[in-house]
Structure formats: structure tokens, C-alpha cells
Amino acid sequence: MAKSRNNLLGVGGQRKKLSRADQQGAGSAREADRKVAEDKKQELVRKMRERAEAQTAPAAGPADQDASPAQS
Numbered sequence: 412m413a414k415s416r417n418n419l420l421g422v423g424g425q426r427k428k429l430s431r432a433d434q435q436g437a438g439s440a441r442e443a444d445r446k447v448a449e450d451k452k453q454e455l456v457r458k459m460r461e462r463a464e465a466q467t468a469p470a471a472g473p474a475d476q477d478a479s480p481a482q483s
Contacts, residue, residue, distance in 0.1 A: 432441050
């Protein structure tokens with residue numbers, strides 16, 4: 412410990428660290444914004460997966476059709 416009695420660093424316990432938004436009472440609104448952002452992200456991921464599946468499906472489809480007449 413420091414010899415100086417004026418040094419009160421570390422005295423008084425720990426406090427929960429709050430963001431500025433939480434300190435100002437906007438914490439719940441921020442969580443709602445995060446929920447909206449997460450929903451938008453999920454929708455975007457779903458659309459991207461659908462597009463990727465749509466691009467791979469037609470490429471596989473004609474190849475299967477070309478193979479069937481050659482067998483006949």
C-alpha cells in the first residue's frame with residue numbers, strides 16, 4: 412500500500428460498469444434496436460441462402476436432363 416493516506420484508490424468496493432446509454436436510461440431502447448438489427452440480419456441471411464440454392468439448383472437441373480436422353 413502507498414504510504415500516503417490521501418490515496419484512496421481501490422477503497423469503496425466495486426461497481427457495475429454502465430455504458431453511457433445505460434446511465435442515461437436508454438438501455439432498454441438500445442436492446443430493442445439490437446433486436447431489430449438481429450432480425451434484419453437473419454432475414455438477409457435467409458435471402459442469401461435462397462439465392463445460393465436457386466443458383467445451384469438450375470445448374471444441376473439441366474445436367475440431369477441432358478443425361479437422361481443419352482441413356483434412351
